[in-house]
Amino acid sequence: MVLVTNSSPPEAPEETLGSLESVGGRFDARSLLRWESALVLFLIFDLFYGGFTATDFFSQNTIFFAGINFGLIAIMALPEMLIITTGEIDLSVAAMLGLSCATFGYLFEHHVEVFLAMLLTLGVGAVGGALNGFLITRIGLPSIAVTIGTLTMFRGLAEVILGTNEVTGFGGPWTDIGTNTIPGTPFAWAFGIFLVLALLYGVVLHFTSVGRSIFAIGLQEEAAFFSGIRVKRIKFNLYLISGIVCAFVGLLYTYQTNTARYDAGTGLELNVVAIVLFGGVSIFGGRGSMLGVVLSVVAVGIFDQVLTIKNVSSQEQSIVFGILLLASVILPNTGRGYRLVRRRFARESSATALSSSVDA
Amino acid sequence: MTMTEELAPATPVKTHRIAETLSRAREIAIVVIILVIFLATTLKSHDFAHLTSIQQMGTNASLFILLAIGETMVLATRNVDLSVGSTLGISAFLVGDYFTHNPHSSIVVAFIIGIGVGAVCGSIIGFIVTVTKVPSLVVSLAALYIIRGILNIIGLGIQIEPTAIPLSFQKIGFETFAGIPWIFLIPVLVALVVAYAMRSYRSMRELYAIGSNPSAAQLAGVPVARRVFTAFVMSGSLAGLGGVLFLSEFATTNATAGTGYELLVIASCVIGGVAIFGGSGTVIGAALGAILLQIINQALVVINVSPFWDSALAGALILVTISFDRLLSNRATLALRLKGSGARDE
Numbered sequence: 001m002v003l004v005t006n007s008s009p010p011e012a013p014e015e016t017l018g019s020l021e022s023v024g025g026r027f028d029a030r031s032l033l034r035w036e037s038a039l040v041l042f043l044i045f046d047l048f049y050g051g052f053t054a055t056d057f058f059s060q061n062t063i064f065f066a067g068i069n070f071g072l073i074a075i076m077a078l079p080e081m082l083i084i085t086t087g088e089i090d091l092s093v094a095a096m097l098g099l100s101c102a103t104f105g106y107l108f109e110h111h112v113e114v115f116l117a118m119l120l121t122l123g124v125g126a127v128g129g130a131l132n133g134f135l136i137t138r139i140g141l142p143s144i145a146v147t148i149g150t151l152t153m154f155r156g157l158a159e160v161i162l163g164t165n166e167v168t169g170f171g172g173p174w175t176d177i178g179t180n181t182i183p184g185t186p187f188a189w190a191f192g193i194f195l196v197l198a199l200l201y202g203v204v205l206h207f208t209s210v211g212r213s214i215f216a217i218g219l220q221e222e223a224a225f226f227s228g229i230r231v232k233r234i235k236f237n238l239y240l241i242s243g244i245v246c247a248f249v250g251l252l253y254t255y256q257t258n259t260a261r262y263d264a265g266t267g268l269e270l271n272v273v274a275i276v277l278f279g280g281v282s283i284f285g286g287r288g289s290m291l292g293v294v295l296s297v298v299a300v301g302i303f304d305q306v307l308t309i310k311n312v313s314s315q316e317q318s319i320v321f322g323i324l325l326l327a328s329v330i331l332p333n334t335g336r337g338y339r340l341v342r343r344r345f346a347r348e349s350s351a352t353a354l355s356s357s358v359d360a
Numbered sequence: 361m362t363m364t365e366e367l368a369p370a371t372p373v374k375t376h377r378i379a380e381t382l383s384r385a386r387e388i389a390i391v392v393i394i395l396v397i398f399l400a401t402t403l404k405s406h407d408f409a410h411l412t413s414i415q416q417m418g419t420n421a422s423l424f425i426l427l428a429i430g431e432t433m434v435l436a437t438r439n440v441d442l443s444v445g446s447t448l449g450i451s452a453f454l455v456g457d458y459f460t461h462n463p464h465s466s467i468v469v470a471f472i473i474g475i476g477v478g479a480v481c482g483s484i485i486g487f488i489v490t491v492t493k494v495p496s497l498v499v500s501l502a503a504l505y506i507i508r509g510i511l512n513i514i515g516l517g518i519q520i521e522p523t524a525i526p527l528s529f530q531k532i533g534f535e536t537f538a539g540i541p542w543i544f545l546i547p548v549l550v551a552l553v554v555a556y557a558m559r560s561y562r563s564m565r566e567l568y569a570i571g572s573n574p575s576a577a578q579l580a581g582v583p584v585a586r587r588v589f590t591a592f593v594m595s596g597s598l599a600g601l602g603g604v605l606f607l608s609e610f611a612t613t614n615a616t617a618g619t620g621y622e623l624l625v626i627a628s629c630v631i632g633g634v635a636i637f638g639g640s641g642t643v644i645g646a647a648l649g650a651i652l653l654q655i656i657n658q659a660l661v662v663i664n665v666s667p668f669w670d671s672a673l674a675g676a677l678i679l680v681t682i683s684f685d686r687l688l689s690n691r692a693t694l695a696l697r698l699k700g701s702g703a704r705d706e
Contacts, residue, residue, distance in 0.1 A: 140686060144440075144636055148623055150675060152674050152678060153678075153679065156669065267620060270442075318508055319505065319512075322503065323506060325501065325502040326498075326499065326506070
């Protein structure tokens with residue numbers, strides 16, 4: 001697990017070569033494009049498979065439920081994608097969802113005005129995200145250890161706040177966001193919010209200097225630092241945003257299920273990481289695209305729905321999900337390994353050719 | 361640590377001693393914390409010091425000690441194994457299933473099946489990690505899903521009933537040897553053996569060398585791939601053994617056994633001083649970390665603090681220990697640097 005640390009550059013020689021290539025630009029874009037086209041193929045396969053084998057697959061319900069079931073994971077995947085691109089990781093996302101759910105439930109139970117309660121909940125998210133960011137950037141701790149710690153702590157605090165109580169009966173105009181479609185479209189609100197946020201994140205990541213900085217940090221943190229990028233500030237802000245977004249997802253969850261429980265979304269963090277990696281984002285940081293993540297969300301979300309319609313239980317779906325995840329990292333890697341070997345071979349043969357010509 | 365020795369031949373003994381003192385200081389610190397919690401809780405409620413209560417603590421911690429031992433070996437090589445919870449689950453289920461079909465089978469066979477299942481899982485993960493060079497975080501995450509998925513398919517809706525489990529096998533879960541529950545004794549023995557091996561055997565020391573600097577280890581002639589593969593097989597086997605003990609303790613299991621254990625296990629290791637980026641940490645520390653997490657859990661119940669505080673405190677504990685580690689390691693680096701320059705002056 002060579003997540004990029006503060007102190008050491010990537011060690012494995014193959015990996016260094018890999019990142020050198022991607023600095024070159026052209027090679028990287030091509031290999032990325034290839035992964036995204038694989039995702040598109042997978043999506044088309046999904047649609048055909050679903051269309052042929054499941055009745056009423058192309059009905060509005062399918063799209064709506066796919067959005068409902070997958071929208072929350074999808075929204076949390078967006079800040080996670082940026083964090084992984086910088087070479088860090090955030091495992092506390094689902095625990096923050098739970099903490100936000102519990103906070104909101106508690107405030108609602110104590111008759112705090114709904115809008116104020118929402119703001120306070122988002123505030124809790126900001127504080128949690130800032131705590132992650134502070135420990136990782138200012139104290140310099142490894143993000144995987146910190147976020148396992150905050151994962152446990154956030155979930156624990158949620159438990160302290162709400163205990164085993166279940167708060168229900170939220171009602172009000174906000175319920176629409178959880179349970180109805182966006183007027184005039186077959187999409188769930190969660191999916192719409194995901195698309196808007198994805199567009200926003202995509203523009204920031206791919207078309208602004210902040211986005212370029214994020215890639216630069218992921219490729220070589222020290223080089224990024226010495227070229228004047230405010231590494232710590234950017235990372236801190238990413239964690240802050242992640243906290244707020246996950247708290248927001250907690251609110252969505254509350255309104256979708258009309259219940260607030262401390263164990264809301266338990267275990268989703270690994271799904272979120274998996275969906276990002278399936279989108280072609282490198283766990284080492286520095287490589288990936290927002291388009292890939294969106295495609296990954298849509299493809300897996302629909303596939304999930306197909307399997308659900310076909311009565312494959314969600315537990316059994318996990319096996320498919322695992323295989324997809326494994327394929328998504330092994331296939332590009334073997335491709336790269338093959339090219340590396342071929343190039344090395346070519347270099348060696350040209351070297352022998354050179355030496356033999358010298359001999360002659 | 362081995363690497364430091366080789367790099368700084370001028371002060372090998374001193375460097376080694378500093379490293380050892382540090383890791384031992386960590387273990388002593390956890391023992392002290394455990395004792396403080398234990399005494400404070402006993403003052404509050406005298407029942408806490410009862411033999412049965414202590415035995416209960418050992419029983420609760422045992423599975424996590426086992427998993428933490430395997431995880432330490434993997435973490436030492438700068439890898440991670442997230443699949444331990446799923447492996448434990450599938451091992452427990454398959455052993456239970458075996459007993460259901462062969463009620464009069466011997467216990468030894470159960471252990472062989474459990475450990476074997478774990479070893480197979482571990483070797484598949486180790487193989488993929490070492491051959492494809494895909495980060496172990498991703499491979500073991502995928503394995504977590506796949507193993508759990510397979511378990512769900514073979515064990516859909518099946519609950520292994522206590523009646524199917526031979527009493528002699530269940531006795532491992534509740535009988536004691538010299539006052540120590542067998543189920544606690546087994547992980548402790550494993551921990552002692554592995555701790556000795558990781559201190560004294562070249563092949564096990566090489567795990568640390570790989571974690572400190574993989575490419576340097578490769579250049580120094582360490583068979584990196586083979587060692588990493590072995591670490592995963594060991595981790596899987598111990599998770600398999602954990603599954604056997606799980607079944608003997610609860611005498612019942614289903615497809616959800618061991619869900620979510622992986623992060624708790626890593627938390628135990630981190631609290632016990634195992635560096636998440638490899639190269640340092642001891643098995644004893646990790647085992648003590650697992651015990652500490654369990655004792656907090658049990659102490660809260662006794663002192664009438666709502667058990668809801670359990671994971672909030674555990675999380676805070678993780679954050680405090682890693683921050684404290686950082687502080688210590690900064691000091692140690694400074695001390696080593698000072699010593700190193702002193703040696704050069706001589």
